[in-house]
Amino acid sequence: MKTIKDAKFIRQGADFGEIRPVFKRTVWLDKEVDKATLYVSALGFYEAYFNNSRVGKFIFAPGWTVYGKRIQYQEYDVTNLLEECNTLDIALGNGRRYHGNPHENYESITCREEALIAALRIEYADGTEELIPTDDTWQCAKSNIIYSHVYNGETVDYTANTDELFPVKVLDDISTDILVPTEGEEVREMARLEAIKLITTPKGETVIDFGQNLTGYVEWLVPAKKGQEFTLSHAEVLDKDGNFYTDNLRGAKAQVKVISDGNEHKFKPTFSYQGFRYIKLEGFEKKDVDLENFVAVVVFSNMKRTGYFACGHDLVQQLYENIVWGQRGNFLDIPTDCNQRDERFGWTGDIQVFSRTATINYRAEKFLVKWVHDLALDQRANGEYTDICPDIYGWESCGSAAWADAGIVVPYWIYRTYGNTQIIKDQFESMKKWILFMESKGSVRGLNDLHDHHFGDWLSLDAGEEATGGFTDDNLIATAYLAYSNRLFIEMGKAIGEDMSYFEELYKLTIEQYRKTYLNSGKPQHETQTANVLAIYFDLTDDIQREGKKLVDDIEACGHLKTGFVGTPYLLHALTKIGREDVAYKLLLKEDFPSWLFPVTKGATTMWERWDGAKRDGSFATPDMNSFNHYAYGSVGDWLYTTVAGIDSDINEPGYKHIIFKPLPIKELGYAKARIITPYGEVVSGWEYTGNGNECRFTFTIPKGCHATLYLDNEEYEFEDGTYDTVFEYEG
Ligand code: BGC
Numbered sequence: 001m002k003t004i005k006d007a008k009f010i011r012q013g014a015d016f017g018e019i020r021p022v023f024k025r026t027v028w029l030d031k032e033v034d035k036a037t038l039y040v041s042a043l044g045f046y047e048a049y050f051n052n053s054r055v056g057k058f059i060f061a062p063g064w065t066v067y068g069k070r071i072q073y074q075e076y077d078v079t080n081l082l083e084e085c086n087t088l089d090i091a092l093g094n095g096r097r098y099h100g101n102p103h104e105n106y107e108s109i110t111c112r113e114e115a116l117i118a119a120l121r122i123e124y125a126d127g128t129e130e131l132i133p134t135d136d137t138w139q140c141a142k143s144n145i146i147y148s149h150v151y152n153g154e155t156v157d158y159t160a161n162t163d164e165l166f167p168v169k170v171l172d173d174i175s176t177d178i179l180v181p182t183e184g185e186e187v188r189e190m191a192r193l194e195a196i197k198l199i200t201t202p203k204g205e206t207v208i209d210f211g212q213n214l215t216g217y218v219e220w221l222v223p224a225k226k227g228q229e230f231t232l233s234h235a236e237v238l239d240k241d242g243n244f245y246t247d248n249l250r251g252a253k254a255q256v257k258v259i260s261d262g263n264e265h266k267f268k269p270t271f272s273y274q275g276f277r278y279i280k281l282e283g284f285e286k287k288d289v290d291l292e293n294f295v296a297v298v299v300f301s302n303m304k305r306t307g308y309f310a311c312g313h314d315l316v317q318q319l320y321e322n323i324v325w326g327q328r329g330n331f332l333d334i335p336t337d338c339n340q341r342d343e344r345f346g347w348t349g350d351i352q353v354f355s356r357t358a359t360i361n362y363r364a365e366k367f368l369v370k371w372v373h374d375l376a377l378d379q380r381a382n383g384e385y386t387d388i389c390p391d392i393y394g395w396e397s398c399g400s401a402a403w404a405d406a407g408i409v410v411p412y413w414i415y416r417t418y419g420n421t422q423i424i425k426d427q428f429e430s431m432k433k434w435i436l437f438m439e440s441k442g443s444v445r446g447l448n449d450l451h452d453h454h455f456g457d458w459l460s461l462d463a464g465e466e467a468t469g470g471f472t473d474d475n476l477i478a479t480a481y482l483a484y485s486n487r488l489f490i491e492m493g494k495a496i497g498e499d500m501s502y503f504e505e506l507y508k509l510t511i512e513q514y515r516k517t518y519l520n521s522g523k524p525q526h527e528t529q530t531a532n533v534l535a536i537y538f539d540l541t542d543d544i545q546r547e548g549k550k551l552v553d554d555i556e557a558c559g560h561l562k563t564g565f566v567g568t569p570y571l572l573h574a575l576t577k578i579g580r581e582d583v584a585y586k587l588l589l590k591e592d593f594p595s596w597l598f599p600v601t602k603g604a605t606t607m608w609e610r611w612d613g614a615k616r617d618g619s620f621a622t623p624d625m626n627s628f629n630h631y632a633y634g635s636v637g638d639w640l641y642t643t644v645a646g647i648d649s650d651i652n653e654p655g656y657k658h659i660i661f662k663p664l665p666i667k668e669l670g671y672a673k674a675r676i677i678t679p680y681g682e683v684v685s686g687w688e689y690t691g692n693g694n695e696c697r698f699t700f701t702i703p704k705g706c707h708a709t710l711y712l713d714n715e716e717y718e719f720e721d722g723t724y725d726t727v728f729e730y731e732g
Contacts, residue, residue, distance in 0.1 A: 003121075007118060008171065009117045009176075011115045018147045019142045019147075020091055020146075021091070021142065024140060026086065031124045032124065037075060038050060040073060045061065049089040051086055056074060059187045063186075063370075064346075067390065120132040141165055142166075147257075154271060155256075156269075159226070184366060187333050188301075193214065195294045207281070210296040213237075214276065215273060215298065215300060220295070222264065224260060226260055231282040231283055235279075235280065244278060248341060248620065248623045250342050252342040256269050256274075315589075315591065322605060325606045331362070332344075334374075345388040348375070348385060349565055355368070355412075356413045356635070357636075359413045368410055376430040382437055401448070404434060412488040418655055454469075454477065461594055472566070480535075518540075532548070552575070561595070573639060594612065644666075646661050656706060657707075660709055671688035673685070681703025682703055684723075685700050690727070698710075698727075707721065
């Protein structure tokens with residue numbers, strides 16, 4: 001049977017400059033058809049139309065993979081769209097993910113020019129079939145998209161001449177072996193938000209507020225004013241004076257422009273997305289601006305929502321909503337660090353710390369499995385995982401501690417949350433290479449202290465203002481991660497029946513060396529909050545209470561957290577582990593800077609990259625790196641699920657087959673409840689203070705075929721599946 005692999009990549013046969021091409025083919029049918037299937041892929045983005053109907057719902061198809069190794073193609077059943085004479089129109093978007101990025105290296109390692117490949121397979125009722133592949137029988141035209149760029153935006157000229165047809169160029173030199181069926185989730189339009197407010201800023205700018213920082217684009221009505229150019233600029237925040245602020249977008253222009261042909265058009269960009277809450281309008285008569293003509297379209301990968309959390313504390317509730325929005329904003333085909341500036345890359349450290357929360361919020365299994373497979377494709381021969389994936393930078397050094405460890409930690413949460421053991425089998429050799437790489441970087445066996453490329457405890461508060469790398473010793477973090485990643489690797493290896501004795505021995509040595517080298521060394525860079533947190537949470541210490549005391553003393557002395565990307569995800573878990581839930585709750589409920597709730601009090605609707613994204617006086621941190629939609633600190637979400645509401649899955653029975661209920665009621669929250677749709681069904685845990693406040697009512701639901709252990713007030717209770725409702729005397 002012929003497939004898309006029998007087609008050829010094609011490109012426009014003339015120089016179109018920045019104008020995006022549309023490839024065309026007419027297909028006449030003179031026999032009865034059983035089925036018609038369209039296969040499409042591209043170097044770049046594509047959007048396909050069959051008889052003028054949009055084919056499929058995938059935005060930014062064919063999806064982002066390690067393009068040098070594999071490119072997805074999509075398969076669409078178009079039988080219902082068939083007519084006697086059929087027209088195929090496929091627009092080809094800018095492959096700026098392949099090239100043209102502000103980063104120099106980006107250009108050098110990827111393909112420079114876009115190309116389309118497609119095939120229409122017709123299966124006739126008489127049993128014969130025909131393949132109509134992209135080849136020199138196709139033609140192309142200029143589209144009205146005269147400029148398009150994933151960061152900069154898009155310009156559409158409705159007056160442009162799109163009628164003239166040009167030949168195509170067939171690219172015999174691009175092999176189709178690279179094409180693979182779609183593995184990930186499609187990016188789709190997932191929600192629509194109405195504009196809530198029209199603002200005139202002190203500078204006199206006309207601005208619309210959508211009330212929510214989001215990822216996507218605006219669908220709007222282009223006024224009928226022939227030749228007039230209308231511009232929409234995008235921003236996440238207004239500055240302290242209330243003016244439109246775009247400095248933090250760095251090189252990303254984030255502007256959509258449309259030139260009117262004198263007719264009204266409902267418009268949205270095709271090949272560009274922005275991170276924004278506000279848009280600034282130019283070219284419009286203010287009196288004609290009607291909020292109803294502007295809708296924000298939220299786009300992200302089509303995952304099913306599986307985690308819900310509610311509590312009686314408005315700010316914590318908003319924090320939780322911000323965490324979920326952080327995922328919506330950054331789960332676009334790959335897990336990105338941010339969604340607005342000239343970056344939006346698959347930074348491994350960010351997803352490493354957020355993966356546990358992410359797998360609970362959404363059924364992110366397919367999405368993450370695809371990305372993890374790409375991570376292995378990008379992995380260097382020496383075992384290093386890259387700092388971003390797809391690795392468009394191609395930096396010589398990579399393998400940063402806590403970033404590269406995504407290669408272990410992300411598969412681990414796919415396994416633990418969904419009970420998926422296939423991912424362990426897929427990644428086993430790759431994961432092993434990474435552990436062996438870390439092992440090879442020890443001045444003695446067990447340490448990981450010779451590698452020279454680390455991001456450290458990124459954006460922590462203990463290294464001075466605007467410092468990025470944190471004060472904690474990089475080699476301490478790297479050795480701690482050797483222990484932690486190896487421990488998870490051992491657990492995963494055993495789950496698929498592998499002999500892990502070599503790694504168990506390495507683990508023992510790592511713990512020994514860690515204790516010798518970093519615990520109580522007397523060096524201040526070994527005694528940071530993050531160092532204490534890692535020692536506790538990664539089980540690196542022989543005296544958890546000693547490390548705990550140091551941690552609590554430091555928090556109490558300065559009155560706040562100081563941790564960055566490395567320490568923050570485990571901070572509250574570590575405090576819980578040493579029995580200092582009181583301190584954990586104090587940190588969670590703290591409202592002034594630095595804290596999780598500080599951004600919420602400043603009106604944040606997503607997670608900020610930095611604790612001080614906006615400062616107390618309303619000014620902003622450096623625009624060089626200040627995203628207002630960065631999910632890393634949203635990793636506290638897993639503590640809300642596992643500890644506040646108290647739902648976890650037993651490591652020995654992953655996928656929530658055996659549920660651990662360990663809720664942590666606190667009067668300040670009034671109540672808390674989480675609901676997680678697990679592979680086995682719905683798990684619920686909730687608590688609520690009732691009566692005079694000394695009674696707490698607990699409710700649990702355990703899906704069929706599962707069982708649970710409830711830990712409450714130092715007691716253990718076993719439950720079979722069912723729903724339970726119990727009132728305890730509970731001081732809290
Ligand atoms: C990204 C981060 C990332 C970091 C690595 C930044 O530019 O936005 O989130 O992890 O670089 O140091």
